[in-house]
Amino acid sequence: MMPFKMLIRAWSKYFAAMILAINPVAQIHNQVEGLVRIAVPENLAYTLVLPALQTLYQQHPKLRIELSTGVEIRNVHRRDVDLAIRTIQPEQGNVTIRRLGALAFAFYGTPHYLQHSDEQDYAYIGWTESQQDLQLARFLKRFLKHKSCVLQCNTLSMQIHAVQQNLGIAILPRFIAQQRDLLRVHPTQQLQQPIWLVAQSHVLSSQRVRTVADHLIALFSEMTMFNDGIGFDNMQ
Template sequence: MLWDDARVFLAVARKGTLTAAARLSGGGVATVSRRVDRLEAALGVPLFVRHQTGYRLTDEGEALLPKAEALEHAAQAFEHQAAQESGVAGPVRLATAENLANPIIIPSLPALLNRHPQLELEIATDVASVNLHRRDADLALRMVKPTRGNVSVRRLATLGFGLYGSSRYLETRERSADSGPLDNDSFIGWSEAQSHLPAAQWIARSLRNRAPALTTTTLSAQLQAASAGLGLAILPHFLARDAGLQRLPVELGVDQAIWLVIHSDLAQSRRVRAVADHLVTVIHSLRARLSGED
């Protein structure tokens, strides 16, 4: 049994569906299905019973489960030992958004740097000027999927947004029976340079030629302005909730995917891989919080 096949077998056994197993193993649904079929053909026994609701282990699959888990444990031990012996070291430059760097990535770094003390990590939050194709950074966490360049791309999670205001603002906001639900509200908008953002475009449509109460160039300034009671802002759920802001029941349709992007020439670099694996673990552990579903 190849370890890749055992890994897919464990993912299907644990998740019960091809779609969930594909997300867990980092492959596609078709690849997962093909590997399960190949493994069954090689062993000459059915490992799963297929139902419309998912996959369930056969008796033969149940018997194979502890052996696959033993392979998993051996592979993990091998990877851990290889990382220690290889001495993951050297510079890695990560480009990401400030709203991911400050509250999520930086607090998680002690675990990574304790594991690899020779790693030299640089975080660039000015993502507008960072181009992986030009080697401005080695890898990135982005809210926009690259459509070109010599990079590998993986979707990690969804960043959910909502319309938020402070309790003080919401208690004093003006309402009128003769106007729309948001017609009398003050909004915190984005400057012209950020007008391409989905949140900026939603606010521009809602203002209907009215001027915003304030425009900013950073999400942190938007958060502070909303907390100060200056108006409503479109903010990531996790940041707004941590700040004690209140959400309005308005569907925005501006949620964004979080993409891990790695320069293809560096995808097998030990130091870059160590940082990438750490980011995957951290973001996956916070999926519900980032999407706003927790």
């Protein structure tokens, strides 16, 4: 299997080649400009969205992006953002959604930690008390039953760093854990979260918003790690 970083570089070169194949005059004519605000989970922002922005800027140098991350749900309905990548499907509002794929989670630890710890003595890293409504937090709570986490973090990146510091086991995105050479434990325990692209329906009439949306759709469609075999909802 191609390493994740090599996969990103290969995709970027492929997309850049497509851009260069476009007629330069037509490319200038079709350039968009202005600000597009995107909310995206931090794990996808750092490892996927940010590396892919270069090709977007090459095609549209006057385009500006405001990228926000965090586990809290930025409100598309109140127009806090133009586009949002979310793991929770909106159930109301005048929004257009498209399923981009699915994000797989499992339990991981470092080789050093697992080598020096017995399974019954594993320490677990989870979410803070104020974040127990998150799907990942609920999944971990059901698994642990009456056992408590030794460390609670309010971001996924902090949990990843805590695992790398041999502080315990955490439930992490599989593609990130594999990228960091972490080892999976409890192989029967796993969670899959759908990934949705969400937009206020009316903003898609904006050329700059639609351009960024199409770029994100193309990005995820190229990444087979997110292809769960489930069809897409049409973005109109």
